[in-house]
Amino acid sequence: xxxxxxxxxxxxxxxxxxxxxxxxAGRADLSPVLIHGSVPGGQLTITTDVENYPGFPDxxxxxxxxxxxEKQAARFGTRFHRSFVTNVDLSKRPFTxxxxxxxxxxxxxxxxxxxxxxxxxxxxxxxxxxxxxxSACATCDGPLxxxxxxxxxxxxxxxxxxxxxxFLAKFGSKVTVVHRRDALRASKIMQQKAxxxxxxDFAWDSAVDEIIGxxxxxxxxxxxxxxxxxxxxxxDDIRGVFVAIGHKPNTELFAGQLEMDENRYLVTKPGTxxxxxxxxxxxxxxxxxxxxxxxxxxxxxxxxxxxxxxFLESAG
Ligand code: NAP
Numbered sequence: 001x002x003x004x005x006x007x008x009x010x011x012x013x014x015x016x017x018x019x020x021x022x023x024x025a026g027r028a029d030l031s032p033v034l035i036h037g038s039v040p041g042g043q044l045t046i047t048t049d050v051e052n053y054p055g056f057p058d059x060x061x062x063x064x065x066x067x068x069x070e071k072q073a074a075r076f077g078t079r080f081h082r083s084f085v086t087n088v089d090l091s092k093r094p095f096t097x098x099x100x101x102x103x104x105x106x107x108x109x110x111x112x113x114x115x116x117x118x119x120x121x122x123x124x125x126x127x128x129x130x131x132x133x134x135s136a137c138a139t140c141d142g143p144l145x146x147x148x149x150x151x152x153x154x155x156x157x158x159x160x161x162x163x164x165x166x167f168l169a170k171f172g173s174k175v176t177v178v179h180r181r182d183a184l185r186a187s188k189i190m191q192q193k194a195x196x197x198x199x200x201d202f203a204w205d206s207a208v209d210e211i212i213g214x215x216x217x218x219x220x221x222x223x224x225x226x227x228x229x230x231x232x233x234x235x236d237d238i239r240g241v242f243v244a245i246g247h248k249p250n251t252e253l254f255a256g257q258l259e260m261d262e263n264r265y266l267v268t269k270p271g272t273x274x275x276x277x278x279x280x281x282x283x284x285x286x287x288x289x290x291x292x293x294x295x296x297x298x299x300x301x302x303x304x305x306x307x308x309x310x311f312l313e314s315a316g
Contacts, residue, residue: 006094006106007033009308011078012085013113013250015042016294017284019069020301021111021308026076028309033105034073035081035097041066042115042284044294053294062139065294081105090257090277093315108315109279109308112254112266113301116247116285116292121155125211126243133219134211136243138164142171146218149173150239153222155208157181161244162190168242169199176235178203180227211241249286258282265289273304279311 009025011018014036025032044050044062051059074080083099094106118136120126126134135141138154142164152172154165157179165175177194182204184191194200205228212221212234221236249265251258259267259276266275266282273281281304284297 004104004106006108007031008107008312009033009109009111009305010035010095010097010105010107011111011113012097013042013115013284013286014040014066014070014080015044015113015115015284015297016066016069017115017286017297017301017304018042018111018113019066019073020298021113021283021305022073022078022301023069023076024302024305025111025308026073026078028305029077030305030309030312031077031079032305033079033081033107035083035085035099035105037084038082040070040080040082050294085253088253088257090254090280093279095280109312110281111273111301111304111308112258112275112280112282112286113284113297113304114250114253114286116249118243119246119248120243121208121245123208123210125213126208126241129211129213129215129219129241132215133213133239134241134243138167138242138244141240142168142242147171147240151176151235151237152240152242153178153203153208153235153238154242154244155179156244156246157184157186158244158246159186159190160246162186162194164242164244165194165200166197168240169197172199172240175200176203176238177201178206178208178222178224180207181205208241212236247285247292249289251286261289263289273300273307279308279315281307281311 008030009032011034022034085097087098089096097105151174153176155178169175206224209225210223213219222238223234266287283300283304
């Protein structure tokens with residue numbers, strides 16, 4: 001049986017954390033392999049304007065930023081593999097990763113930067129109509145013709161919901177933010193932006209009871225339940241529902257092998273990216289439920305590469 005070569009470092013995930021780790025590992029002559037899924041670049045590839053990444057006084061488009069990071073990582077010898085890893089064995093070194101085609105990858109150090117993905121409310125009509133008027137990404141789907149000059153609902157009360165509501169208000173005739181409480185979780189500045197937007201209104205203390213529509217005709221209405229009174233109201237002019245209730249970390253692959261917190265984020269030793277297994281490092285949103293920013297992801301990606309390099313040196 002031919003076995004795969006043992007790589008010094010494998011990086012799993014291609015968002016700002018993974019790509020920054022690749023730049024640093026590449027420059028340290030570790031010749032990293034970066035494994036990414038079908039859409040390289042992570043969450044930023046589904047973002048439009050990034051205004052808070054330092055170095056871009058006029059902002060930069062998310063996909064453009066990720067392409068630049070990819071080029072920079074490639075320049076220092078990163079080898080990119082498109083692969084869907086389905087199994088990992090972290091019980092011994094070299095660590096083994098196996099993909100959906102049965103191909104194995106071996107490495108002495110592993111950097112996990114698999115990110116996080118959108119949470120869903122969990123009702124049947126939401127999944128049935130996902131892609132047919134229901135979405136978890138306003139920047140991806142908001143500009144679609146189906147939502148132009150239409151009444152759109154955004155579910156959630158955090159910064160993401162406010163950001164999406166403001167963005168969608170550019171396209172829709174009206175945006176209703178549906179929130180389960182009577183106070184927003186979003187930061188004051190984001191709240192104020194939404195309150196100041198004449199196209200945005202709020203359905204307080206409300207939960208989605210049913211998204212009405214069909215795959216053929218898209219969303220044709222939304223039934224809300226007032227959580228204080230139990231009253232049901234149907235909004236039959238709503239044509240789009242954007243779910244913005246947070247994210248969950250992509251950590252299923254590591255269940256039972258790496259320590260996780262109650263929300264399934266990977267636990268790292270404070271001040272480091274070191275996981276519960278020596279030689280396995282975690283960077284970016286997969287281990288960060290607090291900041292979740294591109295720049296903090298990049299920062300921890302840098303930390304992970306430096307720590308991996310030191311680990312490899314000391315492990316011999
Ligand atoms: P979040 O802060 O966790 O907010 C999630 C929202 O969804 C909350 O209002 C929550 O309600 C609601 N929610 C959760 N589960 C729900 C359910 N099953 N049904 C109905 N509503 C539900 O998530 P986020 O808005 O995605 O933000 C994540 C992090 O990224 C935050 O730290 C945020 O500050 C940051 N962020 C920053 C920016 C920016 O500064 N430009 C933009 C986006 C995100 P409750 O309030 O009742 O819990």
